[in-house]
Amino acid sequence: MSEKVPTGLGVRLILVSAAIVALAALVVGAVVTKLSEDEVKARLGAEADDLARIVEEVAGAGSGEADLSRVVLRNRLRRTGGAWVVDRDGRVVAAPPGVPEAASLGEVEVELLAARKPLEALGNRAQGNRLKLADAAEGYEAGIGVATLFGEARIVAFRVLKxxxxxxxxxxxYASSSSVAASLKKYVLLTCAVLGVAILLSTALSVSLVIKPFYRERLELLGRVEAANRNLRKLHEVSVGMQKTLALEDRIRTILGAAHEVLGLDRIFLFLPNPETTVLECKGAFGNQDEPPEEIRLPLGAGGGVIAQSFLQKRTYRVENARELPSDLRLQPPYDEIRALRSRSFIVIPMIVESDCVGVVAVDNQLSKRPIPADVIETLELFTSQAAVAIxxxxxxxxxxxxADELEVTDHLTQLFTFFHFKKLLQGEIDRARLAGAPLALLVVRIDNFAAYNEKLGHKFGDEVLKKVAEVIRAKSGGKGVIGRCFGSTFAVLLPGVDAEGARQRAADLVAALEEQSYPGEDALAEGRLRFAAAWGEYQRGEAANAEEFFTRVNEQTKEARA
Structure with missing residues (x-):
């Protein structure tokens, strides 16, 4: 995702603000114009009512037309417009002196804007709402309209004295009456313009100081989330990859390589304790250009510094400046001479499984000098937990x-070789004897009445007898020959370099030594003691080179042999 904030966002907001301001100016202008026109109409209508009342009073007092003209003149002097009185025949009853075209005032046509009739509504203007002023005396009570007088448009309000x-x-x-509205409209428009500029400026500032930083933070957050998702997917892939191998060395290499790839860290060290848990040994390192990992060892205690303390305390350490560490967290001589561990800023994270610490991971950006972001540290802690379980x-x-190897090689009861492993060794000696032409003998010994002993005294006593027999055979061999427990109470001794006569003598000596021993509870047997049988044989170069067949031939002889 791009981290660039689109400039179109601010432009769109400013255009929207400008459109709102323009619309508001148009609406306010229209409202103001309408209100000002209504105010003019109401004012002229009120003046016409006042003049009609005065004229009625003067005429009712018997005054002449001269007096009426003076009344009209006074009215004109108080105002910017004119005033007059005409009768139904169009004759001017009263008008200010010097009014041009006064005689034709009754013929003036008025385009009605509003009018009042006694019992009927005004018709549609489109249907011809024009009338001569003198005609208003018939059928109208009052009205207001626009007329052309004295060469200019004027607003005329009239009242009828029926x-x-x-x-x-x-x-x-008209220009004078609309000037107030025009001035007010200009004032309103100017105010709207000022407010509009203020709104545009505030919008621009909001875009620059609030919206863009918020949008940028949002993009950065989304970028971090996407990076975290990518890292988690990679961690999952690494986790799956770690399941493909159970070898410790392979898993360590996988862990170090994945941590470098996913987290982008310069150097990564992985420490595991020795079997005695006295020393932390570096089992692997990525990005290290100093001492080989196998040479990096730290004591688990005084002198091991923050790495040892992280293991002992099961605690994560984030070190910004190694020089500010307290003395108990610093490497002590001679470990402070390890060049690979000289770092100014680093992080040490313990590898914990359940409640046990199984190792430590130390990381830094010593080469690039880049700080390690908080989200990388969180991912590293999660990764370390997975790595701890894998290790x-x-x-x-x-x-x-x-x-399992020990079980395959060593019999757990007698600590002799198992029959499986003994046959491997026997086959190897057969192959060597055939090539070298050297003698090879095999001695087989078994306890004849062991089954009866086990049945009489139980397996616990039987196991003790088997262990004692193994000790006697081991002692009589004196470190010479290979000894194995084949099955049950049968034992075999491999004698390289010994011929048949030598094997016979050793068999006799071995059976004698076994019978000299006393075994618990053997007097309960019908024979009164344990009986041993032995057989021996020398490998003949002409016979089949098969360990199984050679052993079977000698073992069959023990069924008849008695020492």
Whole structure:
């Protein structure tokens, strides 16, 4: 994922803000215009009502047209517009002196904007809502509209005095009446423009100071999550790979290589304790250019520094500056001379399985000098836990393999060779005797009445007898010959370089030594003692070179032989 914040994001936000400001300006302008027009209409209508009332009063007092003209004149002096009175015939009843075209005021056509009739509504303007001012005396009570007077557009408001048949009108230049609205509209638009600029600036600042940093942090977070997912997938692959081999050395190589590949660390050291748990031995290292791993050994105690303490305390150490470590966590002479362990900043993590520490992993970026990020440390701890289980399983496998090998080679009761391994050794001696032409003898000894002894006294006593017989045979051999327990109470002695006569003499001596021994409970047997039988034979070069056949031939003789 790209970490670049798209510039289109800020542009879109600014354009949206600008569109909102423009729309707000249009709406506010339209509202202000409408409100100002309504205010002008209401004001002119109120003035027309006042003038109509005054005219009615003056006319009711019997005053003449001159008095009415003066009233109209006073009204004009208070305002920017004009005022006049016409009758239903279009004759001017009263008008300010000097008004041009006064005689034709009754013929002025007004395009009605609003009007009031006694019992009917105003029709649609599209259907011709134009009337002469003099005609308003018939069928109208009041109205307001636009007319052209004295060469300019004016707003005209009129009131009808029905009893007299007069139309009292006031006017105001359209430009003058709309100037307030225009000024107010300009003020509103200017205010909107200022607010718009402020909004745009605040939006730009928000994009620059808030949105982009947030978006960048989000991208970085997503990048870390993707990296963590990749590392986890790799760790899973490594974990699967570690299951393919149970050899400890192979697993250590896999662990070190995977840690370097997945985590990108410069150097990685893996320490395991020796069998006595007195020394930490470096079993593997990645990126190390100094001492070979097998030469790096630290005592588990004083002098082993922070690596030994991590193992003993089962604790992770994150060292930023090795010079600031307390003395008990520093390597002491002569271990402080190990060049591979000289690092200013490093991390040591114990490898724990259940509650036992099985090793330690130490890492650093000594070559690149890069700091180790927190997410890498978390992944490293998880990886170390998996590695600890893998190493412990490998060690258990080695122990089981050694035990299995011992079981394959050594009889657990008598500590003699097993029959399986004895036959391997016998075959090897046969091959050598055939090539060298040297004599080779085989001596087989068994306890004749061992089954009766076991049945009489039990297997516990029988096992003790077998161990004692093995000791006697081992002692009589004096370190010469190969001894094995074949099966049950049958034993065999391989005698390289001994011919048949020598084997006969050794058989006689061995049976005599066995019968001189006393065995617990043997007097309970019908014979009163354990009986031993022995047979011997020399390998003949002309016979089949097969250990199984050679042993079978000699063993069959023990069924008849008695010493």
């Amino acid at each position: 009893d007299r048949g007069w139309v009292v009108a006031v006017d105001e230049p 412990e399983n490998a060690r258990l496998y080695q122990q089981l393999k050694l035990y």
